[in-house]
Amino acid sequence: MQKETLNRLQKLNQLRLTDAEETNVLSFFAAREEEMNILNSIDTETVERMVHVMPIETVVREDKVIKSFTREQLQAGAPETTDGYWQVPRLVE
Amino acid sequence: MKYETVIGLEVHIEMATESKIFCSCSAKFGAEQNEHVCPACCGMPGMLPVVNRHVVDLGMNAGMMLNCHINRTTTFDKKSYYYPDLPSSYQTTQWFAPVAVNGTVTIETANGKKDIRIKQIHMEEDAGKLVHDDWTDTTLVDFNRTSVPLIEIVSQPDLSSAEEVVAYLERLRSLLRFAKVSECRMEQGSMRCDVNLSVRPEGSDKLGVRTEMKNMNSLSAIVRAIEYETARHIDALENGTEELVQETRRWDDIKGKSFAMRNKETAGDYRYFPDPNVMPVVIDDAWYDSIKASLPEFPEVKRARYIDAYGLSEYDADMLTQSRALCDCFEAAYAECKNAKEAANWLISDCMNILNKSQKTADQLTLDGKALGELILLVLDGKVGRGNAKKILIAMFDEKLDPAKYAEEQGFIVSNDTGAIEAIVKTVVAADPKSVADYKNGKEKALMALFGKCMRELKGNCDPQVLQKLLKDTIDSL
Amino acid sequence: MKLYIAKNEGAVGKRIALDDMILTKDLPTAAGSRMLDGYMSLFDATVVEKAMAAGYAIDGKLNVGEFGIDLMGETSYYGAIATDGHLVSAAAAAIEDGATAVLSLDVNGAPRRAAAQSGTVCVKPTYGTVSRFGTVPAACSGECVAVTAGTAADCEALLDVVAGYDAKDGTSLPDALRGEAKPIRRVAVLTALTDGVDAETVARIEAAKAALSKNGIEVAKIDGGELIAARVAWNILMSAELCNNVSRYDGIKYGYRTPSYKTIDELYTNSRTEAFGAFLKTVILFGSETLSTDTYMKVYDQALRVRRVLVEYFKSLFETVDAVLLPACSTCAYEENVDPELAFTENLYTAPASVTGLPAVVFGGVQLIGDAFSDKALLQLADLCEKEGK
Numbered sequence: 017m018q019k020e021t022l023n024r025l026q027k028l029n030q031l032r033l034t035d036a037e038e039t040n041v042l043s044f045f046a047a048r049e050e051e052m053n054i055l056n057s058i059d060t061e062t063v064e065r066m067v068h069v070m071p072i073e074t075v076v077r078e079d080k081v082i083k084s085f086t087r088e089q090l091q092a093g094a095p096e097t098t099d100g101y102w103q104v105p106r107l108v109e
Numbered sequence: 110m111k112y113e114t115v116i117g118l119e120v121h122i123e124m125a126t127e128s129k130i131f132c133s134c135s136a137k138f139g140a141e142q143n144e145h146v147c148p149a150c151c152g153m154p155g156m157l158p159v160v161n162r163h164v165v166d167l168g169m170n171a172g173m174m175l176n177c178h179i180n181r182t183t184t185f186d187k188k189s190y191y192y193p194d195l196p197s198s199y200q201t202t203q204w205f206a207p208v209a210v211n212g213t214v215t216i217e218t219a220n221g222k223k224d225i226r227i228k229q230i231h232m233e234e235d236a237g238k239l240v241h242d243d244w245t246d247t248t249l250v251d252f253n254r255t256s257v258p259l260i261e262i263v264s265q266p267d268l269s270s271a272e273e274v275v276a277y278l279e280r281l282r283s284l285l286r287f288a289k290v291s292e293c294r295m296e297q298g299s300m301r302c303d304v305n306l307s308v309r310p311e312g313s314d315k316l317g318v319r320t321e322m323k324n325m326n327s328l329s330a331i332v333r334a335i336e337y338e339t340a341r342h343i344d345a346l347e348n349g350t351e352e353l354v355q356e357t358r359r360w361d362d363i364k365g366k367s368f369a370m371r372n373k374e375t376a377g378d379y380r381y382f383p384d385p386n387v388m389p390v391v392i393d394d395a396w397y398d399s400i401k402a403s404l405p406e407f408p409e410v411k412r413a414r415y416i417d418a419y420g421l422s423e424y425d426a427d428m429l430t431q432s433r434a435l436c437d438c439f440e441a442a443y444a445e446c447k448n449a450k451e452a453a454n455w456l457i458s459d460c461m462n463i464l465n466k467s468q469k470t471a472d473q474l475t476l477d478g479k480a481l482g483e484l485i486l487l488v489l490d491g492k493v494g495r496g497n498a499k500k501i502l503i504a505m506f507d508e509k510l511d512p513a514k515y516a517e518e519q520g521f522i523v524s525n526d527t528g529a530i531e532a533i534v535k536t537v538v539a540a541d542p543k544s545v546a547d548y549k550n551g552k553e554k555a556l557m558a559l560f561g562k563c564m565r566e567l568k569g570n571c572d573p574q575v576l577q578k579l580l581k582d583t584i585d586s587l
Numbered sequence: 588m589k590l591y592i593a594k595n596e597g598a599v600g601k602r603i604a605l606d607d608m609i610l611t612k613d614l615p616t617a618a619g620s621r622m623l624d625g626y627m628s629l630f631d632a633t634v635v636e637k638a639m640a641a642g643y644a645i646d647g648k649l650n651v652g653e654f655g656i657d658l659m660g661e662t663s664y665y666g667a668i669a670t671d672g673h674l675v676s677a678a679a680a681a682i683e684d685g686a687t688a689v690l691s692l693d694v695n696g697a698p699r700r701a702a703a704q705s706g707t708v709c710v711k712p713t714y715g716t717v718s719r720f721g722t723v724p725a726a727c728s729g730e731c732v733a734v735t736a737g738t739a740a741d742c743e744a745l746l747d748v749v750a751g752y753d754a755k756d757g758t759s760l761p762d763a764l765r766g767e768a769k770p771i772r773r774v775a776v777l778t779a780l781t782d783g784v785d786a787e788t789v790a791r792i793e794a795a796k797a798a799l800s801k802n803g804i805e806v807a808k809i810d811g812g813e814l815i816a817a818r819v820a821w822n823i824l825m826s827a828e829l830c831n832n833v834s835r836y837d838g839i840k841y842g843y844r845t846p847s848y849k850t851i852d853e854l855y856t857n858s859r860t861e862a863f864g865a866f867l868k869t870v871i872l873f874g875s876e877t878l879s880t881d882t883y884m885k886v887y888d889q890a891l892r893v894r895r896v897l898v899e900y901f902k903s904l905f906e907t908v909d910a911v912l913l914p915a916c917s918t919c920a921y922e923e924n925v926d927p928e929l930a931f932t933e934n935l936y937t938a939p940a941s942v943t944g945l946p947a948v949v950f951g952g953v954q955l956i957g958d959a960f961s962d963k964a965l966l967q968l969a970d971l972c973e974k975e976g977k
Contacts (some may be wrong), residue, residue: 025872028378029830030191030837030855033868041869044928048873051819055889058816058896065891066898067184067383067728068758069944070715070959073391075757079126079163082133084147085629091143093627095844100142101249102151102839104193105851106241148629152835154618155610155628155721159757187831189878191855198834248851250839380878382827382887385728386757 111311112346114339116274116304117266120281121259122291123235123299124167130234130258131158131201131387138297142251150256152196157386160185164258165208165390167290168232169400171260172209174284175227179397183208183232185387188379193250194237202233202261204381206389214264214284216276225277226265235259254298260290266305266316271335275328278302287405287433292472295327302331308342317342318353322367324360334360338367411436419449428457432471435460438478445482448489455485459499463506480505484512494569497521523570530576533566534583545584556580589665590677592617594647602646603638603745604681606691606698607663608655609732610721611635611645618723619653619663622836622843622862632721633756634690634732634749641748646686649677653867654725654829655694657930658937659921660701662866667923674921678735679705688736688745694725695825695930696915696937698733702949703915708742708969709735712962714944715760717746718753724832726825727758729941739950739970743963750962768964771909771957774804777811780936785918791952795912798951798972807908813900814939816893821938822931823877823890830874836862866927898943901958910957910965913939915949 022041026032033041087100096103129136132149149156165183172179186204212227237255241248262281268274282293282300293300302325307317322338325331338358345353358367406414408430415426429435435456442452460481464474484501487493493501493516501512501521516522524530537559538545547555563576592607593614610616610628617623635645650668652660659674661667668677678689678701691698693711702709711733722732732749736742753759781792796806838844838858845857863871877886904911915936939956940947946962948955950969957965 021876022872024378025875028380029834029871029875030852030859031863031868031871032856032860037865037868040865041872044869044931045873045876047928048822048931051822052886054816054819055823055893056885058893060889060892060896063892063895065383065888066895067385067891068388069728069894069898069942070713070758070760072715072758072760072764073182073389075159075388076162076165076390077133077159077754079128079161080133081128081135084134087143087146089629090146090148090151090153093841095838095841098245098247098249100144101240101251102143102193104248104250104839105849105854106243106246107193107239107248107851151840153629153841154623154723154835155630155632157720157756157758159755189831189834191834191837193837193839193851196835196840198837199831378879380827380831380875380880380883382831382878382883383891385828386724388757 110347112308112343113311114269114335115266115307115309115316116268116335118262118264118268118274118277119303119305120262120264120278121235121301122171122262122285122293124164124258124260125289125291126161126163126167126258128161129256130161130164130232131256132156134256136257138299140253142249143253145253146255150196151252152198158201158384160387160390161258164232165392166400167258168208168230168260169392169397170288170404171262171285171290172212172230173401173404174288174290175209175212175214175230175262177209177212177227177230179209179392180206181392181397182206182389183392184389185384186381187384188381190379192236193248194239194255196237196252196255200234200236201384201387203231205383207231214277214280216273216280218272218276223273225267228263228265230260230262233259233261271332274304274331274335278328278331283408286472287408289433298326301326304331304335304338306335306338306342308339308346317346319355320353320367321357322360323357323370325362330360330362333362333365334367337365341367405433405436415449419443421449421453425450425453425457429453432474434474435471438474438476438481441478442482442485445479446485446489448485451485451489452482455481455502459502463503476505477509480510480512487512487516491572492516492523493521494523494571494573497569520568521570523572524567527575527579530567530571531579531583534563534576534579537562537566538580538583538587545587548584589650589663590668590680591647592650592665595645598644598646601643602686603643604646604649604678604686604689605635606649606655606677606689607651608692608694608723608725609635609690610723611648614645614648616648616723617664618655619651619660619665620862620864620867621664622859623723624664624843626842628721630721633718633753635721637749637751638690638745643687643745643748646681649681649689649691651677651691652697652927653864654723654833655692655697655730656725656825656829656870657866657927658695658697658700658933659925659927659929660697661923661925662864662927664864669923672923674923674925676701676705676707678702678709679707682707682735682737688734688741690745690749691733691735692722692725692730693733693941694730695821695934696941698735699937699947699949699954700916700933702735703952703954704919704921706952707735707737708739708966708973709733709949710742710746710962710966711940711947712746712750713946713959715758716765716960716962717750718756718759720753720755726828727832728824728828729821729944739948739966739973743966743970746962746966765960768961768967769909769958771961771964771968772805773807773908774799774910774912774955775807775809775811775904775908777814777911777913778808779810779812780814780913783917784914787919788914788917788952792912792914795951795953795972798975799912799968801975802968802971804968806912809904809908809911811911811913814897815935817897817942818932818935818938820890820893820897821934821942823886824894824942826870826874827877827887828874830871830878833863833867833871894942897939901943901945901956905958910955910961910968913954913956915952915954919952
């Protein structure tokens with residue numbers, strides 16, 4: 017894997033690795049890359065993908081409002097709130 | 110050189126449901142910040158999504174109104190990106206199998222009719238709202254809108270002018286309001302539009318560099334944005350003022366300009382994958398047919414029918430077909446009273462007046478059409494006077510009631526007791542010899558004054574023709 | 588050693604412990620991560636509600652590896668689960684301590700592996716039979732709430748309590764689908780998965796075969812090499828889903844927020860970088876890459892197709908046998924400081940049931956995988972074999 021890819025992945029996932037961590041990640045990716053051979057040796061050309069292992073479908077609910085918790089409860093563990101809003105640094109658009 | 114503009118639209122419309130798409134919070138507009146929020150829509154661990162059935166109803170409904178093919182198996186996928194208005198850092202949407210594909214919308218402009226192809230309609234959850242506070246240099250986050258159900262209608266690049274775009278959006282709004290999918294109110298953000306625009310020499314079959322514009326919140330802003338962006342593209346092509354790049358731009362309606370949005374290196378890699386927590390939704394024949402059967406006539410079909418079958422004027426037909434609620438009420442009232450002109454008049458003048466006074470739109474009409482028909486019959490049969498009928502109508506806007514019963518309770522029933530009417534007529538006539546003399550001297554107005562006095566004494570509960578006759582007879586016999 | 592991250596000293600009567608992936612409103616839930624250190628859920632998991640309604644008291648919350656991915660529990664923010672340098676099973680320790688049973692989220696097989704290591708019994712039920720509502724999501728397409736206990740009978744008793752349809756979990760199976768458990772008469776040993784395990788594990792497999800035979804179960808042998816791909820497919824699916832599920836932890840709504848930030852990107856990146864462990868970061872980046880536009884079809888989609896191949900393979904196996912016998916780990920003795928990457932190789936034994944949603948029962952240090960809904964039949968067989976051993 018390219019260093020470039022690793023940088024892109026860190027940005028994409030809002031993470032920053034140390035040099036030592038980067039080395040570990042590169043070897044981890046290499047091991048995963050190698051084991052892909054096992055998957056690629058399986059012919060899946062005519063196989064449909066399987067997202068859900070159990071054969072149920074159309075799990076829906078009625079359009080009904082159920083009030084759950086108060087704003088105060090939901091924000092009790094918030095790092096920073098103002099006037100009932102969660103607060104973050106000013107976004108530049 | 111002459112240029113042509115190529116435009117495709119992505120229109121987001123909030124669906125008119127009671128609750129959100131994957132949780133049971135209220136989806137209604139206008140609550141205090143973060144009052145319509147639960148652990149699911151503020152991204153807390155442990156909650157699992159369960160699809161609101163009515164969202165699928167409305168998604169199908171929209172698809173059918175726009176002549177789409179409905180995917181009988183429709184699935185949900187996750188789209189990942191970081192933004193503070195997206196509490197889970199993923200949006201659940203439809204990437205692989207959207208509810209509806211391959212439709213058409215016919216628009217009409219000064220240049221005639223044109224079909225605009227619809228690529229797809231997908232169902233998804235809305236994001237939250239950000240409030241930027243310049244004083245404290247912070248951004249405040251409100252998740253009320255998070256997970257409110259949306260449909261995104263993606264057109265093919267078949268539009269070529271601001272005029273066509275406006276016609277297209279108005280057509281979408283009319284159709285989706287009629288189908289009760291959404292109120293489509295741009296000012297409340299329940300209808301939003303991203304414009305993909307490129308410019309090319311006329312006759313060329315190669316598409317130019319495309320930009321995507323966001324943040325227009327009215328039709329007039331969309332027109333201004335398209336005109337500005339078209340001019341910018343042409344200027345760049347003709348004069349080389351700048352190099353056009355494929356990018357997302359933000360329309361600033363105050364400055365009248367579009368600006369490139371902060372270009373994230375990672376933008377576009379949304380890592381879509383099927384949501385393991387949401388099972389495929391399979392639309393069986395019974396479900397499909399029930400939605401098909403519930404579809405309204407297209408507004409122009411209704412309009413023609415009102416004119417041809419009911420004999421309404423073009424004006425009345427236009428007024429009624431502005432709103433599905435008016436049409437529904439009109440049709441129910443007509444079914445009861447069998448008098449289309451009366452039903453149309455009551456709706457267009459009296460009902461609209463009442464709505465206007467409480468600052469409501471025609472779509473917000475909740476009057477029971479059958480009851481309106483009954484009220485009209487009471488008037489036509491001479492059982493209730495028009496003035497009193499209007500009072501009953503006002504009461505009918507406040508509560509569901511039986512007009513005949515209410516009229517009786519309020520003493521609004523026209524009296525058939527000619528003896529009692531005659532007694533009042535005699536008293537009134539005796540008390541106003543001047544008017545009697547004036548009438549006898551040929552002043553018709555004097556008779557009207559006497560008639561009015563009698564009507565007031567009778568509290569309106571009298572057949573005007575009966576009163577007129579008794580009054581004339583009484584004066585003549587003097 | 589950190590066994591409990593929160594203990595309810597007042598618990599009396601029939602007590603159960605929960606692993607730290609199961610949300611409780613009266614005790615904190617951290618999922619082994621600094622990100623959620625001290626996090627208080629507003630609600631209890633459905634399994635907790637059901638257990639309490641049946642008279643169980645909650646003993647406390649057991650330490651887990653960060654978001655339940657690593658098999659040994661060493662990546663927990665609270666430190667490794669170990670005694671005298673030997674990694675131990677937190678569940679077994681809680682049972683030793685008097686808990687009747689333990690509920691844990693089986694993301695990648697850690698509870699099954701711990702049961703094999705400690706000689707307890709663990710059932711990872713058929714996917715969808717036990718609600719996941721109120722569990723910290725990691726790899727939703729395969730993870731299940733597992734039950735660990737000292738005996739198969741205790742396991743079954745708690746499984747009966749927590750299983751059942753839950754409208755709050757959109758993947759929960761209607762009870763009517765579950766049907767009667769078919770008794771198990773024929774078991775096949777998967778030789779391809781028994782190769783390369785240590786002598787002690789071989790001995791356990793042999794003991795289990797003997798116990799099965801004595802109970803009139805026909806024991807056959809099949810290669811089962813097809814199942815080696817299960818771990819590779821699960822590595823991809825698990826990592827991608829995990830990457831997506833932990834993206835919600837961003838320092839805004841709750842949980843850890845970095846003290847040093849000026850911009851929103853610094854808030855995000857610093858919070859996540861400071862609060863997540865190195866191994867979790869590795870898994871997130873790998874999962875993200877499997878979903879990238881360029882790799883999606885040849886990596887993620889291929890894993891989903893292989894999942895179907897594996898489900899079909901099991902289906903064909905279950906036409907001739909009722910269950911398969913395999914190890915739950917290649918060796919049971921681990922010292923501290925193992926490479927967490929073992930979670931992506933040692934799951935050779937646990938991934939087949941995770942990726943297909945089939946039920947698995949670990950007892951006597953070995954594992955049985957049966958057809959969908961055979962959970963109770965597997966436990967009853969384990970019960971017979973346990974009695975044989977005594």
